[in-house]
Amino acid sequence: MSATDTRVAPAATLRTAAGGESTRWVAARCREVPWLTAATVFTTVAGAALQVLPVLLLGRVVDGVVAGDGRSVLVTTGILMGAAALLGAAATAASTYLIGRLGADLLAQLREAAVRAVLGMPSARIEQVGRGDVLSRVGDDVAVLSRGIRTAIPTVFSxxxxxxxxxxxxxxLxxxxxxxxxxxxxxxxxxLRWYLPRSAPLYRQQRVAQADRAQALISGLNGIDTVRAYRLEGxxxxxxxDKSWRVRELGVQVFRIFGRFVGRENRAEFIGLVLILVVGYVLLETGAATLGxxxxxxxxxxxxxxPLGAIMFTFDEAxxxxxxxxxxxxxxxxxxxxRLVGVAPAASGGPVPHPVTVEGLTFGYPGAEEPVLRDVSLSIPAGGSLALVGATGAGKSTLAALIAGIGTPQTGSVxxxxxxxxxxxxxxxxxxxxILxxxxxxxxxxxxxxxxxxxxxxxxxxxxxxxxxxGALPWVGELPDGLxxxxxxxxxxxxxxxVxxxxxxRLVLNQAGVVVLDESTAEAGSEGAAELEKSVQAACSGRTTLFVAHRLTQAMAADRIAVLDAGRVVEQGTHDELVALGGRYARLWRAWREGS
Known part of the structure; x- marks a missing residue:
């Protein structure tokens, strides 16, 4: 990277918000539904007050018995206690329902916004962080939050x-x-001071570890044919x-810390109860307080x-x-x-080919010791075609992605x-x-x-x-319902x-004037390859085209060919020029022709 390049490479994982930012987001969404939020708070407070009221009334019953109050007073107090208990249960039930409804609305908004944000991210960002991190957020994190909204969050709040x-x-009293x-x-x-600083980082590490495990599973399943071909199953x-054991170890650490937290909470309860009994005895002996x-x-x-026990036992989920x-x-x-500048779509009259110019491009992936591409320069005239040729790992697909706008080079320009x-x-x-x-x-x-x-x-x-x-119309016409x-x-x-x-x-229907084809016919068998090559030529007609050539017949059909080796362009020219040159492309051509 040049000394004048001030861009900072984005993080290798998606962003995690601070607690204050998350709280502000929730508060802003609650303000959008003021009546539901107010009803939730009111029923929760009313339910809690009505649950406490019978205990206060019980003290009045004790004082009434000691004072010799009439039976009617005690009966009236008893009726009030029963009514408070029933109303408290009803208010608590309403509170639980409203909290769940408010939480479900917030979750729906958050899930939709998160999916919309992921779909709107640059493709390079998705590739950089890995699909595991993305899927764990819009999948696992949504599931965890949904479960918490149904159980832990209403319990903790109430x-x-x-x-x-x-x-x-x-x-x-x-x-x-x-x-x-x-x-x-x-x-x-x-x-809490002991528990929170230890538990919160562990929970975040646990979620990251689960994302890593998902990424390992996805990468293995996506490349299962290659894994089997090279006997890499083990x-x-x-x-x-290893990723699964990491998740397990973090889970054990979380459980161990939570168990120690419960012991500390029990000691706090014991201290409070002993202090109340001792102070109450002293007040009663000195006549400073009533027996009630x-x-x-x-x-x-x-x-x-x-409630404290409920908070403790659901705090893990919370x-x-x-x-x-x-x-x-x-x-x-x-x-x-x-990237801040938009580009108007092409006019409906058809694609308008643009020239493509790559100058001094150098690109490396985060964490890599060496760049994938080094000082690459090439050009394609408007409406022309260029084929990229080179061994596996030469940087062909990376260069194609950068020309398609996926990623940003460290130096140089596209x-x-x-x-x-x-x-x-x-x-x-x-x-x-x-790009296809x-x-x-x-x-x-x-x-x-x-x-x-x-x-x-x-x-x-x-x-x-x-x-x-x-060339797809014949077989589409044979489908039961056509289109x-x-x-x-x-x-x-x-x-x-x-397929x-x-x-x-789709490429034909799209109006982009530049087309990048990254081995788009590589999966077709030998019988379908010739047919697809004709389809490719027809689809790209009138557009500026970059081919990442899987077959050298594709390169032969291009106006010009660029040969990549270890991230550098080592040869450029037409097919005939490069064959006559007797260099790397000529050797590839002879080997491919003999193999064919």
Missing amino acids: AGVLVAIATVGMFG DWRLGLAGAGALPAYALA AFREQVT DVSAAPLMFHRLFT QKSGASLTRLVGVLGESSQE RIGPHDLAGTDEAGARALVS TQETHVFSGPLADDLRLSAPLATDTELTDALRVV NTTVGEGGERLDVTK AQIALA
Whole structure:
């Protein structure tokens, strides 16, 4: 990287938000539904107050018995206690429902926003962080947060409010009894102070470890044919096992720390109860408090045990939910800060070819010791074609991706006509360049919908014309429902040649004037290869085209050829020129011809 290049490489994982940022996001969403939020808070506070009221009334019953009050007073107090208990149960049930509903609304908004943010990310960012991190956020983190919203979060919120109300009630009995109960607070605070700094990082590490495990599984499954071909099953199994053990070890550490936290909380409860009993005895002996108040105080403090226990035993799940929340909110903050300029889409009259100019391009992946590409310079005239040739690992696919606007070089530039891709957002890059790789995919649904992925407003006539250009119309005409035939999962199963033709038809429908084909016919067999090469030539007609050549017949058909070796362009010229030169390309050509 040059001394004048001030760009900072993005992180190797997606962003994780701070706790304050996540809290602000939740608060902002709650303000959007003020009535639901207000009803949730009101029912929670009312339910907690009504649960505490019977304990306060019990103290009045004790004082009434000691004072010799009439039976009617005791009956009335008993009725009030029963009514408070019933109303408290109803309010608590309503609170649980409203918290769940509010949480479900927030989760739905967060999930949609996170998926939208992921779909809007630059392709280079997705490739950099790995699919495991992305999928773990929009999959596992959503599932963890959903489970927390149904169970832990309502429990923690309701129990927290109940603890606050009960504490106020104790001070309402007698401020000295309230202070005695508050004597347990330092022990609680010390327990939390010990637990939180140790548990929160572990939960974040656990979520990262789960993402790493997902990435290991995905990479192995995506390349399963290669894994089997090279007998690498044991190595990949060992890799997945190592990642899984890491997740297990973190889970054991979390459980061990939580167990020690529960012991500290129990000690805090013991301290508070002993202080209340001792202070209550002294107050009663000196006549400074009534028997009802002294009797109600330990019951009130004991009333805290249940909500505090609920908080402790669901705090584990709440911590997991909090960690998942910060990861999901962090996704919303992902943005491309380097590309700011959009590009207007091509006119509907057809693609407009642009010249492609690569100057002094150097690119390396984060963490790599050596760059993949070094000082690469080449050009393709408007409407012309260039084939990239070289051994595996020479940098062909990386160069193709950079020309397609996927990634940003450390030095040098890629220009499509007058546009420097370093200053163009991904939508603008897609308006200029279309890329087609060997990893084509047919989505489940009508064939017409699959084709319209690249041109949502295309008519059936335009779809038919695109299929005719790439030579797919004959077999499409034999489908049961033509363009309306369901393909993909649950529909017509298509071979690799037909799938590639659908991808090429999308390319025809797209109006980008520059096309990058990264071994797009590599998966086709020898019988389908010749047919696909004709389809490729037809689809790219009138466009500036870059081929990553899988077969040298593709390179032979291009206007010019560039030979890459160890990330450098070592030869450029036409097929005949390079064969006559007798260099690297000539040797590749002789070897390929003899092999054929």
